[in-house]
Each structure stands twice: as structure tokens, then as C-alpha cells.
Amino acid sequence: MSGRRGAVGEPSAHSLETAARKRSRSLAALGYTKPQTYEELRAVLSSGTVHFPKRLRQVAIFLWQHPSEVALGTIAQVADQAGVQPSTLVRFAQIFGFSGFSDFQILFKDRMKGSWPDTHGSQEKAAEPNANLHFLNGMIGACQASLGRVGNTFDIDRFETMVGHLAAAELIYVIGSKRAFPVTAYLSLTLSQQGVRNVLVDNVGSTALDQVGCIGQRDAVLAVSFSPYNSITPDLVAVAHERKARIVTITDSTFSPLVKLSDTWLEVVEQDFAGFRSLAASLAVGMALVHGVVARRTG
Amino acid sequence: MSGRRGAVGEPSAHSLETAARKRSRSLAALGYTKPQTYEELRAVLSSGTVHFPKRLRQVAIFLWQHPSEVALGTIAQVADQAGVQPSTLVRFAQIFGFSGFSDFQILFKDRMKGSWPDTHGSQEKAAEPNANLHFLNGMIGACQASLGRVGNTFDIDRFETMVGHLAAAELIYVIGSKRAFPVTAYLSLTLSQQGVRNVLVDNVGSTALDQVGCIGQRDAVLAVSFSPYNSITPDLVAVAHERKARIVTITDSTFSPLVKLSDTWLEVVEQDFAGFRSLAASLAVGMALVHGVVARRTG
DNA sequence: ATTGTTTTCGAATGATATTTCTATTTTTTG
DNA sequence: CAAAAAATAGAAATATCATTCGAAAACAAT
Numbered sequence: 001m002s003g004r005r006g007a008v009g010e011p012s013a014h015s016l017e018t019a020a021r022k023r024s025r026s027l028a029a030l031g032y033t034k035p036q037t038y039e040e041l042r043a044v045l046s047s048g049t050v051h052f053p054k055r056l057r058q059v060a061i062f063l064w065q066h067p068s069e070v071a072l073g074t075i076a077q078v079a080d081q082a083g084v085q086p087s088t089l090v091r092f093a094q095i096f097g098f099s100g101f102s103d104f105q106i107l108f109k110d111r112m113k114g115s116w117p118d119t120h121g122s123q124e125k126a127a128e129p130n131a132n133l134h135f136l137n138g139m140i141g142a143c144q145a146s147l148g149r150v151g152n153t154f155d156i157d158r159f160e161t162m163v164g165h166l167a168a169a170e171l172i173y174v175i176g177s178k179r180a181f182p183v184t185a186y187l188s189l190t191l192s193q194q195g196v197r198n199v200l201v202d203n204v205g206s207t208a209l210d211q212v213g214c215i216g217q218r219d220a221v222l223a224v225s226f227s228p229y230n231s232i233t234p235d236l237v238a239v240a241h242e243r244k245a246r247i248v249t250i251t252d253s254t255f256s257p258l259v260k261l262s263d264t265w266l267e268v269v270e271q272d273f274a275g276f277r278s279l280a281a282s283l284a285v286g287m288a289l290v291h292g293v294v295a296r297r298t299g
Numbered sequence: 300m301s302g303r304r305g306a307v308g309e310p311s312a313h314s315l316e317t318a319a320r321k322r323s324r325s326l327a328a329l330g331y332t333k334p335q336t337y338e339e340l341r342a343v344l345s346s347g348t349v350h351f352p353k354r355l356r357q358v359a360i361f362l363w364q365h366p367s368e369v370a371l372g373t374i375a376q377v378a379d380q381a382g383v384q385p386s387t388l389v390r391f392a393q394i395f396g397f398s399g400f401s402d403f404q405i406l407f408k409d410r411m412k413g414s415w416p417d418t419h420g421s422q423e424k425a426a427e428p429n430a431n432l433h434f435l436n437g438m439i440g441a442c443q444a445s446l447g448r449v450g451n452t453f454d455i456d457r458f459e460t461m462v463g464h465l466a467a468a469e470l471i472y473v474i475g476s477k478r479a480f481p482v483t484a485y486l487s488l489t490l491s492q493q494g495v496r497n498v499l500v501d502n503v504g505s506t507a508l509d510q511v512g513c514i515g516q517r518d519a520v521l522a523v524s525f526s527p528y529n530s531i532t533p534d535l536v537a538v539a540h541e542r543k544a545r546i547v548t549i550t551d552s553t554f555s556p557l558v559k560l561s562d563t564w565l566e567v568v569e570q571d572f573a574g575f576r577s578l579a580a581s582l583a584v585g586m587a588l589v590h591g592v593v594a595r596r597t598g
Numbered sequence: 599a600t601t602g603t604t605t606t607c608g609a610a611t612g613a614t615a616t617t618t619c620t621a622t623t624t625t626t627t628g
Numbered sequence: 629c630a631a632a633a634a635a636t637a638g639a640a641a642t643a644t645c646a647t648t649c650g651a652a653a654a655c656a657a658t
Contacts, residue, residue, distance in 0.1 A: 045553060053605060053655090057554060061526050064552045065568050071371065072408045075646060085607055090647060100647060102614095109371040112411065131594065132462065133455055136587040140446045143579050147439045156432055163431065178488065182481035186578065189477065204503050276586045279485065280442050280579040287575045288435040295430065352625085352635060373615060384637050389617060399617060401644095 034097030038067070038111035041096070055084050059092045071108035075101045138273040145271045146281035153267075161264045162248040163292035169220030169246060172198040173212065176224035177231035183224045183250075183279055187286045194294045198222075201236060208232060212239045220246040222289070224282065226270065229257050237261050250282055250289075333396030337366070337410035340395070354383050358391045370407035374400045437572040444570045445580035452566075460563045461547040462591035468519030468545060471497040471592075472511065475523035476530035482523045482549075482578055486585045493593045497521075500535060507531065511538045519545040521588070523581065524557050525569065536560050549581055549588075 035041040045060055052060055062082035063070055070078050079086040086101075093104035166172055172191065176184030181202070188200035201208050215221065221240045225233045234257040241247055241261040249258045249265035259265050268285050270278045334340040344359055351359055361381035362369055369377055378385040385400075392403035465471055471490065475483035480501070487499035500507050514520065520539045524532045533556040540546055540560040548557045548564035558564055567584050569577045 055606065061552050061554050064554070068412050072411060074644085076644095086646075087608080087648080088606070091606090102646065112371060113367045130455060132458060132587060132591045133453070135590045136453070136458075136583065137450060139583045139586050139590075140450055143446055143583055144443055147442050147579075151436060151439055154432070154435065156429055159431060159435075179485070181488070182485040182582075185484055186478070186481040189480070190575065274590065276489065276590060278579075279582055280446075280577075283481075283578055284435065284438045284442055287438050288431060291434045291438075291573065291575060292431045354636065374617090375615070385616075386618080386638080387636070390635085401616070 035107065038107045041107055044096070055088050056092055056095070058082060058084055059088060067108055068112065070105060071112040135274065139276060139278070142271040142273040142276075143278040143280040146269070146278045147284060149269060149271075150281045150285060155266065158264050158266055159288070159292070162266065162289060163296055165246040165248050165263060166220050166222060166289065166293045167296040170216070170218040171220075172196065173201055173215060173219060173221045173240065173245075174198055174224075175201045175208075175212075175221060175233055175236050175240075177203070177233050179226050179277065179279070180224040180231075180233065180282075183282045183286055184222075186283060187222065187224075187290060190287065190290045191293070194290060196290070196293060196297065203232065208236055209239065212236045212243075215240045215243045215245045217244045220248065223247060223249045223258055223262070224251070224286070225249070225256055225258050226252045226277075226282075227256070229255075234258060234261075250285060334406065337406045340406055343395075354387050355391055355394070357381060357383055358387060366407055367411065369404060370411045434573065438575060438577070441570040441572040441575075442577040442579040445568070445577045446583060448568060448570075449580045449584060454565065457563050457565055458587070458591070461565065461588060462595055464545040464547050464562060465519050465521060465588065465592045466595040469515070469517040470519075471495065472500055472514055472518060472520045472539065472544075473497055473523075474500045474507075474511075474520060474532055474535050474539075476502070476532050478525050478576065478578070479523040479530075479532065479581075482581045482585055483521075485582060486521065486523075486589060489586065489589045490592070493589060495589070495592060495596070502531065507535055508538065511535045511542075514539045514542045514544045516543045519547065522546060522548045522550075522557055522561070523585070524548070524550045524555055525576075525581075526551055526555070528554075528556050533557060533560075549584060 035044055042064070045064060059082055062078075066081070069081055073081070075086045075089055079089050082089075089101050089104075093099075093101050096104065098104040174184045174188045174191070184200060185202075188198055191198045199211065201211050212221075219240075221237060223233060223237050225231065237247060237249075237258055238261060247258075247262045249256070249262040250268050251258050251265060252267065252269050254267070256265075266285065268282050270281055272278065334343060341363070344363060358381055361377075365380065368380055372380070374385045374388055378388050381388075388400050388403075392398075392400050395403065397403040473483045473487045473490070483499060484501075487497055490497045498510065500510050511520075518539075520536060522532060522536050524530065536546060536548075536557055537560060546557075546561045548555070548561040549567055550557050550564060551566065551568050553566070555564075565584060567580050569580055571577065
């Protein structure tokens, strides 16, 4: 701790020098004061006037989204979850005028002490005078009902078979239209992000039939389709079936035309509210499929 | 169940080691098992079957009345508040079969997070022998957590404003890339099905910039974007902003670059499980938006 | 491309917290 | 009432955690 350049000149001013140097990097120079409460911190963060570099921004986002992890974890755990180094958290705290992470963490702990006995009593909302809020709650209810049903009635054996087919495939074609398209789009994206090569048959340029015309015996089709089954999906899958590809399907009833074309299929029933249908269950099951395929291929 | 020999009638064996001595002091000898959750611990404490000496009773009472202090504090702070020595807390924890205070404290921390054992969930493998089932349940949990959070923290006023902007628009441009694309795809589809004219900016043919170049002052943009905000979406929305269109946004933190470009924005935080993120909450909120727009236009 | 600056990383250091151990006090038992 | 057992407090030892700091990397400006 000696021989630092640019000393102020005062011999006994070790701490002063350090403080000055810190302050020059902190927001204090910009007129900010150290936040005293979690709410103040949030206010500063959300004000948008502060521009962070990459890692610090990453920290800010994590703090924003997972305050409880910050309150309860050690610096190492938090850093790990946020995907940064522990020292980055310390830097972040110091920028806001705290002495270090521990000091900073007190904000989060204090905030948390107040909110312990909230045992998720969210259901008993009073009357919903607002139509939009009513719809939102109905939609949330539909999603949760769909998800709950998946948890109860789930054929894990068929699921494993599906994973096996997809994992063994040379190339995976993902097919779904209309309501099913958001699901297949997300599945295709996630597969790609996980390094699993796949083709999303999106019918841009009306080339879907030509695309499935290239399917080979060693490929697999992951099809998603919901009633009414009046889309192009059954036609596409029929072609794939003729070309002897493995076909696995997520659909919502045994009457789906895809069922008889499929090697394996799973029933996922989505609930609707006022005619607006949830996709939550299909997405969850689809994610599990992707995860299973990745696990089997890498394991 | 086999009988325990010597547990009752055997005279005290002085040659026993420390480990055995500890065990004889713990509740394991009485048939208790180490509590796995905070609720189990509470059940044991409240059962009244255990009679503690003075200091340990003091500890039990404090744990009962101030669980959040236990979760958030250090052993010294807790001991101080409870009026006992730190070592007393360790003894207390060991009586219940924990290795020490830290181990014991995890119960309280987990309870506070209200979440599943993210990092130390190795013990619960027995309940879920199937990895795929475990993942599916985790994913469902993430979806439901996301949905639950929407229900609790929802800014209905901003939502109404957003509906107003969209309902007043001549044409709605729906923009979202990567993870957000499934959401926008579903929103666009639903809008069309409800008779609300809209353009899904999907960047097929890399024409997105040209598309948003046609946006007029009387149009509105419905943008969806999640962290990391490294997609093309901010660029597209910036163009729309320059062209003076109304911009409403669904995003997951105030750090989204879209926030400062938007007339109104809603925060929707999606939970993830093992890196796979839910879309349930965004879809539900999006559906509510569509419904609101339709209601306002037809009403 | 080059230089100067900011940001990040990772090992070393310093600080703190947790646990163990032992002497002392309190309670129980013959 | 005395002796034994249990419980407790406090200090010492150990383990863990937070912070610092120099070097490397990324970035920005020339």
C-alpha cells in the first residue's frame, strides 16, 4: 500500500486519498447520494440516467429481477447466478457509494424483513371492478389450470420415447401453424441455442411442402397442432410420414389427424378464457422435450 | 422395522466416542428425523413433545417469532437478538441433526425465497427419480411463478394507457425478436383473428427496417423485448420513435433500451428454470392487451 | 493501426463468521 | 447434602467470505 502516483500531498491522508479516488469513480460526482433504502436504489436504477458497461449492467438487471437472491446469498452465490465475478459486485456497490457488497446488501435484507409473512395470499383479491384486470386474471387462471393439468396427467413413458426419437434424428423438422406456430418458433429457437440442428417449417414463401419433401428416413418431425385441425400441418406431416421419418407430436386430443401419422404423441390440453387460449402448457412441455433431447445427446 | 438393541436397557458405556455422545443428545435417538423444510421444523417445535432447557427454549421461541432475522442475519446477530451465545445456536441446530448453524439456516432462507432448492436440490432426487419429470415440474413451477408475479405486481393504469394507444392507432406494428418472437407471433395472430389490422415485423427477407420505415404518426408499435437486449428490436423501435409513432412496450426491466423510447411500458419478469425461460406471463399480459384493444374498439 | 483509457478478471489478502473446546454454572439424583 | 450429569458461556481455532489490487482485456479516440 505505498508509492501511489498522484498523491494529494498530505502525508497522513491515506484514507482521504482512497476516498477521493473512489468518489471520482462513483456517482457522487454526478450529484447522486448513497441510496438509503431499496426503493431509492430502484428509483436510481430505473431513472435511466446511469449508463453501465456490460458487466455492471448485467449486475443491475440481476439485482432488479432477483432481489431475494441478493438478500439471502453470499457474494459468491450472487455473482455466480448473475454470471459475473464477485469483485464486480463490489465495484457495483462502491459506485453507489457503499463501502462494499455487505454494506450494499443491507438494503436488500432490510427490504426483505418487512415482507416475510406474505404467504402468497394473492387469490383473495376483492371484487374486480376493472374489466381488463378481470380478463388478465382469467387468462392467468387459464394458464395455471393448463399447467396444473400437465403436472397431473403426464405420460412420462411416451415422453421418454419422444425424446429418444428426436435425439436419434439426424435433423429435426419443427412444424406448426397458426396457434401452434409460437410454440414451434420458441422450440426451434431453443433447440438452436442448445446446439441441436433443426428446421423450422414456417411456410414463408409457401415453401413448406418443398421443405418437407427433403425429409429423409433418418430425420424426425416435431409437430404441434391444436384443434380445429384445419391448417396445413396435417398435410405436411403426411408427406413426412410417407417419407418414413420419425414423427412425434404434441396435440390436444386423440381426434387430431396427426395422431395416426405419429410414432408417438402427447396430449396437452390448453384451457381458454373468453376464447383466448393459453399456450403455457404446450410451451412447458416443449421446453422439457428440448431439455431432454439435449441431455440425451450430451449425456 | 428391526428392534433397537441396547438402546434402552444397556448401562451407560463410558467408552463411547464424541460422535456417539452427540447423537445421544440429538432427537434422532427419539425417532425424529432432520426437518427438510421450515414447515417441518415448525411442526416439530409446536408439537410440544420436545422439552428444552432454558436457553434452548429461548432459542426456539426466538426462531418461532423472528424467522426473518434468522434467515437474514449472521449467527452473532441472531444470538445477540435472542439473548444467547452463538454456540447455543449451534447446539440447537445440532440437536435437530444439522451440522451447524449454517446448515440450519438454509431452511429459513429457502422458505424466504419461496422457491425450490435451486442450488442444493440434490437431496430431493428421491422424490423425482426421473430427470425429465423433474425438469418438467421445474418448468411448470417457473411458469406459475411468473404468472403469479404478474397477478401481484401489475400496473393497471399503465396497462389502460397502452390499450388506449393501441386502440387509437391506425395500424399496429408488432415487433419482437428471438425469445420475444413467439409472443409477438401469437399477439399478431390473435389481433388479426379479432379483426385488428396489424403488421408482424418478422424480418423475413431482412425487410424489417424498410417496414418500420413506413410507420406513420398515427400508427402504434407494440414491442416486446427481453434481456439480453442484443437483438434488432431496439434499432427498429428507434426508427419508429423517430417517425413519431406511439410506442408501447412489454419488457423485463427498466434497463431495456426500449424504455426510453416508449410512450408506455409494462414490466413483465419471466422466471427461468435451468436456463430455460418461461413465456407464460408475457403471453398472458399480451392476450389481455389484445382483448383490451378489441373491447375498446368495439365498445 | 496505435495509444490511452476504462473495464474486467482472478489470485492474494484481510476480515468476519462459524464451530469446537474447556472451564464454570446449573440442575438432577442418590 | 454431596456427587454426577447436563447445560451454558466464553475463548480459541478453523473455515468461509469479502475486499483489494495488479495484470490482462476490451474499448474508444486519435
